[in-house]
Amino acid sequence: MTIDEGYIKYKSFWTKAPVPNAAATEELDTWRQPLLAAGLIGHYEELGIGYGNISIRCGEPGQFLISGTQTGHLEKTDRTHYSLVTSYNTHANIVCSVGPVQASSEAMTHAAIYGLDGRIGAIVHGHSRALWRSLLNRLPTTGANVAYGTPQMADEFRRLYRDTEFRQTGLAVMAGHEEGILSFGTTLEEAARKILALLESAPDD
Secondary structure, three states: OOOOOOOOOOEEEEEEOOOOOHHHHHHHHHHHHHHHHOOOOEEEOOOOEEEOEEEEEOOOOOOEEEEEOOOOOOOOOOHHHEEEEEEEEOOOOEEEEEEOOOEOOOHHHHHHHHOOOOOOOEEEEEEOHHHHHHHOOOOOEEOOOOOOOOHHHHHHHHHHHHHOOHHHHOEEEEOOOOOEEEEEEOOHHHHHHHHHHHHHOOOOO
């Protein structure tokens, strides 16, 4: 397996502190459970790294609460496993966060998608080999040469939102991030149910 996963590629300015919104972490964990059970969030044992992440708008405008880096292996999460992204600059490749752990390596991508539309309230990034193979270039798909967690990936999602049905469906495939599927919704429940629904019609791997 050659999956490039789990490593923070942006400049991280992280302040270690208790998570600012404990109530929101409960909602994240509630919907993380079915995503984990479905294998969309998890851990590559052979690589020793986690995959998949979720986030929800929280705090001041432009801020969001996201799962911490390398938490995919956890069966249960709590307020110690999430981080509030307080500010970011996609062009300068900078993410600032506050929490017990650093924000997910995909925080840059989440930031760019929240910046597309104020009505986007939550994002799920999951992994599924079956979905990835069957939906590649059928759903809106990012460029194959674009890596996760980079300003270029942020630009790719802006392109998809502008030029494809991603704006309407809230579903996309990450061609340059093997097994990566992403959904957004006005609520976390909507975002989670969209990606879980894809599994119902996915071919066996």
